[in-house]
Amino acid sequence: MGIYLDNAATSYPKPEIVAKAMYDFMINNGTSSGRGSYQKAMQSDFLVYETRKLVGDLFKFKDYKKVIFTSNVTESLNLALRGILEENDHVITSSLEHNAVWRCLKTLEKEINITITKVKASKEGYTNPLDVEKEIKNNTKLIVFNHASNVLGTIQPIDEIGKIAKENNILFLVDAAQTAGVIDIDVNKSNIDLLAFTGHKSLLGPMGTGGLIVNCDYDIKPLKAGGTGGDSAYEYQPDYYPNKLETGTLNVSGLAGLKEAIKFINKETIQKIHTKETEVVDYAIDKLSNVKNIEIYGPKKSDDIVGVISFNLKNKRAEDVVNELDLKHNIMLRAGLHCAPNAHELIGTKDIGSIRIGIGYFNEKHEVDTLVYALNEIQD
Missing domain, CATH: 3.90.1150.10 (Aspartate Aminotransferase, domain 1)
Known part of the structure; x- marks a missing residue:
């Protein structure tokens, strides 16, 4: 190859069991999750729950209903940024962000007049947490940092930044695209309010899978509205998790693969x-x-x-x-x-x-x- x-x-390559699990689901089940009460649909529901639990446990997070599945980390980041930021809010971010963060922030700057502070870093990509603290303003709503740069590989000091965010009552969003599955992450220990991840990188899962860990009580606005499989007569998006932020048919075959990928990671450690x-x-x-x-x-x-x-x-x-x-x-x-x-x-x-x-x-x-x-x- x-x-x-x-x-x-x-x-x-992916672990062989990932492809096998996806194939097995599509051939032997193939039903939607949350869209039926017959046996195969219930099996699909349980598969999604098992994957949700495995993801939560991987990040030391036990409120499984607030493990939100998305199609990729870009959707997860957009869900967090668009769901939290309002007109005239201030955001602090790194000098190393992927366009999944940067383009979304710049679009919101144009659309709703948020202000953005890009914290300086050394040429090697190191960020001094004290430089983050210096940029805090009265209207700072959010700090968003990637955990590791996809260009330099530099690992950011998220423990220290999370502590600063917590002390100043500011939400902390971490993009774990390059680290989930290869670096141990504890959302509570690191004071991470929102963790965005993708399934297809170091989590060794399939493309089309990702998610957002919501480790806070902030009222995040849904990115999309539509069918959730329940409360169908109610004309608005439900206000409970995960349905509040999960809309439309889930990629259950992809989640079947992600489930086995995480089990593989847990076995290998x-x-x-x-x-x-x-x-x-x-x-x-x-x-x-x-x-x-x-x-x-x-x-x-x-x-x-x-x-x-x-x-x-x-x-x-x-x-x-x-x-x-x-x-x-x-x-x-x-x-x-x-x-x-x-x-x-x-x-x-x-x-x-x-x-x-x-x-x-x-x-x-x-x-x-x-x-x-x-x-x-x-x-x-």
Whole structure:
């Protein structure tokens, strides 16, 4: 299958049981959840509940009805941001946000006149929590940070930021797209009010799955209105969870896959997964540092990053390098801005982008060796 090093975009391969569970559901059940009282529909309901519980437990969250399923982390973030922010509210965010946050904030700035403070960070992507605290205003409604950058891999100090948010009675939203499944997250310990996650990255599940953990009592406005399978005569969106924020037919086959993915992670343990990825990341940074004409961005220590390494080769366009790696060496990487222009502005690559390695649980050191060989060869 070649060498796949784009796990920051989506993890591949998935555990085999994920595809099997999805196939089994579609062949042997295939019913909607919450849309019937017959046996198969009840089985579908229970499958969704089991997945909801597994997700909650993964993040040390026990109020399972407030585990809200969405189609991806972008929808989760839009649900939180649009459901909370009102006219003239102030938001504090990082200098590393993905467009899933940044575009939504900029749109709300235009639509309802919110104000946005982008907290400075070092060129390596480190944010000083005290710089977050300095930006708090009387109308600060929300602090939103990614847990780890999808460009630099830098892990943000969410424990410290969460403490600051809690002390100042400000809601704290964390984008865990790059960390859920590979870093242990405790929403209560970290004072996270809202945690947005996706199923298809380090959670090892299928595309089309994601969610929002609602660890607060704030009255979040629904992003959508429509059928929930219950209270059908009531003309407005229900005000109880999860129906308040979940509308339309759920991706039950996808949740069947996500359920088995989380069970796989629980069996392997997050600690084992994190340790394996850390070993490969350390190895990759060491080997890549010897590649001719390379510039590696971000921290150079695995303790400070997830499995994301961005770099460029001098006098080579990132897109050309990635294309040659694919066509001549069957190595799959990603080039460009990675939907995070603010992070590239931070490191001075907004005009040229970068090449990104996304290391996952199933990558091995020998694949790094092959990549290093190929990078040197294409410069000869």
